[in-house]
Amino acid sequence: MNIKNLLWIWMCLLPIQTMAQEMALVRGGEFLPLYGAVKNEMVQVKDFYMDAKPVTHADFLEFVQKNPQWKKSMVKKIFADERYLTAWDGDQQVPSELHNSPVNNISWFAAKAYCECQGKRLPTVDEWEYAAMADEKIKDARKDSLYNVKIIRTYEKPKTHLLKVGQGEKNYWGIFDLHGLVWEWTQDFNSVIIAGESRNNGNGEKGLFCASGAVGANDLMNYAAFMRYAIRASLKANHTVTTKGFRCVKDANSNYLVQK
Template identity: 55%
Template sequence: MKNHAFSLLLILIVFQTTLLAQSKSMVYIEGSRYIPLYGRDSTVVEVKDFEIDIYPVTNAQFKEFLKTNPKWQKSKALKLFTDKSYLFNWKNDFELKDNEAPNSPVTYVSWFAAKDYCECQDKRLPTVDEWEYVAMADETTRDARIKPDYNNQILEWYETPRTNENTIGLHPKNVWGVYDMHGLVWEWTLDFNSVLITGESRKDVDKDNNLFCGSAAVNATDLMNYAAFMRYAIRGSLKAKYAMKNLGFRCVKDIND
């Protein structure tokens, strides 16, 4: 009986890993219209249906990527695309430092590397709107932003140091089935520098100034904006070649009808 259970377990594990490697590594997100967390007055954005990685990309996954894409290895990555701290927690081109867990989210990666990682798998980085859309869910609701618990939890995490050293999947998944949108690492988004991309800088200036202004955050009507302020402020201060200790990423995929 014991033997039987063991082999069953083995089969389960094998099955699960193949599943994880395939479709189950992503979940379907039903798009909708919503007002982003940063609360630009009544500006509704539309998010189309897409799939998103359940977990942030891990060290182990990135290691695989480096094998087939040597140009992103620590010693070979171009200065145009990376800064000095790129893969800082790696011993060399192929090995993590000893105290790094393979199952921790990969960090110290630049936007260029993250973007290429996703594109190599026929995916892409999520837009800010997509990321925020998935991130506003809690365990039971798609939009949990009005719940005090939800916000308190996020802020609590913002106060917790070195969460990047944790492994993926330790927090409960949200209602979409996605793990670690909060509580592990910050994540790259495709258009973190979106103001330039929309080109509507002249329109955005007045409103978006509020985003990065500390006093605006203090005046915000509720805590919900404060957590968002922090995320947007971080995005606003990033450069695409930066690598940071607590900045990782995950990928999304468009749904082709």
């Protein structure tokens, strides 16, 4: 390892306090996600802190100012495609009406880097889904048809990525906007395997995956969740789309001080 690499590490480890945003504690538990449960066994989720709001354009601007390799003009295509931060007029010109809207047209690599520079990480698919199955009153509202309908309505609404964060109601955990504005990147989005989705070279889907039968949908009625998993399965890590942003999480045992 050379000195240059070490230098970069230390530059990132400098505290970036202004970027720290309010986090909410999500108490762990077990649940059955739509996809990814092996043989329909419950998935365990540990306690974690989650950003109470999605990362905004203003937050991300601060990040690229400190980490210029993530500027539009500097970023390598292998980490973010040509639509990266497409709403920005240049490397640092964010339209003022977007400051408090969720940052979008962001790649998985960029989202991951943002979280790491704050000592956080992207949520796993299971963590995200666990936090997002709560409505305002209960931890798991998935059986409530109104909860599902409400989410699907927002999927039908155009240009929700232009809305401001933190305007709606907090969910049970004190988290805003898990539904309604943008879909969000997850750390292990590439673990979502939906057979027959991808490049296939004309072969049947049998040969594509090892043990593919073991991981499947358990509740096709949950159409909103199905949409999210399908989006995850269809994206590559350098893809940037209008309807996808992100937020960060942190393990609950890492002594993170929740800001009131």
